Amino acid sequence: MSVLAVIPARGGSKGVPGKNLRMVGGRSLVARAVGAARAAASVDRVAVSTDDPAIAREAEASGAVVVLRPAALATDESASEEALLHALAVVGDDVEVLVFLQATSPFIDPTDVDAAVARVRAGEADVVFAAIATPVFLWGPSAADGAGAAQGWAGVNHDASRRLRRQELPSQVAETGAFYVMDAQRFRAAGHRFFGRIEPAIVAERMALEIDTEEQLLLADAHAGFFEGGCS
Template structure:
């Protein structure tokens, strides 16, 4: 079974300009995803899909294979699902055949090798795609509401049996730690929940998703704590 890993990184990030090549610790942000992929025994090849020459240069410096992403797939409004499809079609046109597609977004640099391995193990013949989640800090049954233009509000979810927090279903936040799927599922469907989805639970400290400078600073702090802990072992 062949496994190809992909990192999709646009050059025109609005929340934190230049974030994908911004240094986090000793390495550019995108390099953390590449380095984790290189440590997973089951991954055969690593690709970076980008529209940016600067990101491409960093990717090549870390021994990833660059796929040039068309400009129309690198806008704020372009669904990343379409970039996934482009990468698969691009490689198929070159004669590549692979069984498992894994996306490791650059914005989750604190993932562990064990997280990726667990996702790979969870993809079976009865599953279309595996996502990662982390325990949610809020519950739609108790403290998440929707409101109209007049400010009238109501709970996102209601349930006759959910009078106490202990009675409500446990809910999770989806993360960007990893997405693992069969390539054919991506090519023949339009979204993640079109198929049978499994999830892998990842601790919150490994599931930071960097969108702005505050997320980046949190990642810097957690990375420093992680490195300090390893130094003391």
């Protein structure tokens, strides 16, 4: 069974300019993602989908195959699924399990990826995604009254008039965005990352940081310095 890991990494980024080449713990985000994928024993091939020559060079230097992404698939509006489908078409038709990793999650544990691949291979799930348990009290805007007036905020996953203990809250998880492991054939047919039986892979909360801002980048670098001794 062929397992392909694809890391979409386009050149444009408005929130954090040049994000995919920014450094965390002495390595670029692209290099970290490629390293995590290559360290996963279940992954046969690693590809980086990009439209950026500098990212392509970094990906190749890190040991990945580069899939040059057309400009039409590398806009702000382009979905990750478009890059994944394009990569599958370029790399080959023999892929049975697709591992979608995001470079914006710099602390991916290869053993978590391997465990998720094993679940898809065993038929336990069509899709397994990285998540953290979130036993939190969620709040949202209340529905407007008959006159259209706002009614403040109300509990989403709890009755605010009855304070539950955390362990009594409904089971729920939050995506980390780090990885999604999918049955490749069914992904091709569905065209999106969530289809069939979907299951979470609970990962360590300290490994779940996702980078979308400069502040998160600084936090990730400090995190790497603490947990990885400054460089891994």
